[in-house]
Amino acid sequence: DAGITQSPRHKVTETGTPVTLRCHQTENHRYMYWYRQDPGHGLRLIHYSYGVKDTDKGEVSDGYSVSRSKTEDFLLTLESATSSQTSVYFCAISESTSLLNYGYTFGSGTRLTVV
Amino acid sequence: GQQVMQIPQYQHVQEGEDFTTYCNSSTTLSNIQWYKQRPGGHPVFLIQLVKSGEVKKQKRLTFQFGEAKKNSSLHITATQTTDVGTYFCAGRNTDKLIFGTGTRLQVFP
Numbered sequence: 001d002a003g004i005t006q007s008p009r010h011k012v013t014e015t016g017t018p019v020t021l022r023c024h025q026t027e028n029h030r031y032m033y034w035y036r037q038d039p040g041h042g043l044r045l046i047h048y049s050y051g052v053k054d055t056d057k058g059e060v061s062d063g064y065s066v067s068r069s070k071t072e073d074f075l076l077t078l079e080s081a082t083s084s085q086t087s088v089y090f091c092a093i094s095e096s097t098s099l100l101n102y103g104y105t106f107g108s109g110t111r112l113t114v115v
Numbered sequence: 116g117q118q119v120m121q122i123p124q125y126q127h128v129q130e131g132e133d134f135t136t137y138c139n140s141s142t143t144l145s146n147i148q149w150y151k152q153r154p155g156g157h158p159v160f161l162i163q164l165v166k167s168g169e170v171k172k173q174k175r176l177t178f179q180f181g182e183a184k185k186n187s188s189l190h191i192t193a194t195q196t197t198d199v200g201t202y203f204c205a206g207r208n209t210d211k212l213i214f215g216t217g218t219r220l221q222v223f224p
Contacts, residue, residue, distance in 0.1 A: 043158065
């Protein structure tokens with residue numbers, strides 16, 4: 001969808017190396033999310049952000065960290081990649097507020113392979 | 116923690132047949148959303164339901180939110196090959212959406 005891009009689209013990395021995935025939005029949405037998608041598990045929330053420098057953990061946050069220094073960028077870092085982190089990673093944005101919820105707009109995803 | 120389950124996991128239908136996927140939450144939801152993901156693509160938002168017992172339609176798709184706000188369904192009438200993909204429900208009870216495991220729909224011409 002227009003307004004949200006993820007980079008890289010594909011990456012192969014070695015076990016034990018740090019990896020950073022980037023999500024960039026041009027919609028000025030407050031909320032940004034990182035999900036991973038694995039067969040049989042659907043989409044699982046890793047971390048999310050509700051503003052610049054405001055982040056919180058999701059249901060599968062171990063081994064991951066995030067940073068949001070600007071409204072438009074949300075970075076996901078795998079501190080020391082493991083084979084269990086081989087997955088497709090999706091970033092999503094939302095303009096939801098505490099009173100109103102809207103649908104998420106997802107990026108095209110990053111396919112990460114840890115060998 | 117909150118869990119959202121979907122059934123069936125897979126469904127194969129002949130083009131023209133109907134299709135239904137069901138979503139059940141372990142907790143009461145403030146709202147529920149539905150997404151469609153085409154093979155190789157990313158999830159795309161379809162609709163949001165907020166009110167108890169709410170029913171919404173989008174052409175051949177009918178979405179329903181249960182009276183207790185713990186379950187939901189998506190029904191597709193007379194499926195077409197363009198309906199192929201995985202359908203996810205996503206429930207919210209705080210500030211996060213929890214996605215169901217999805218139902219993969221295959222439509223044979």
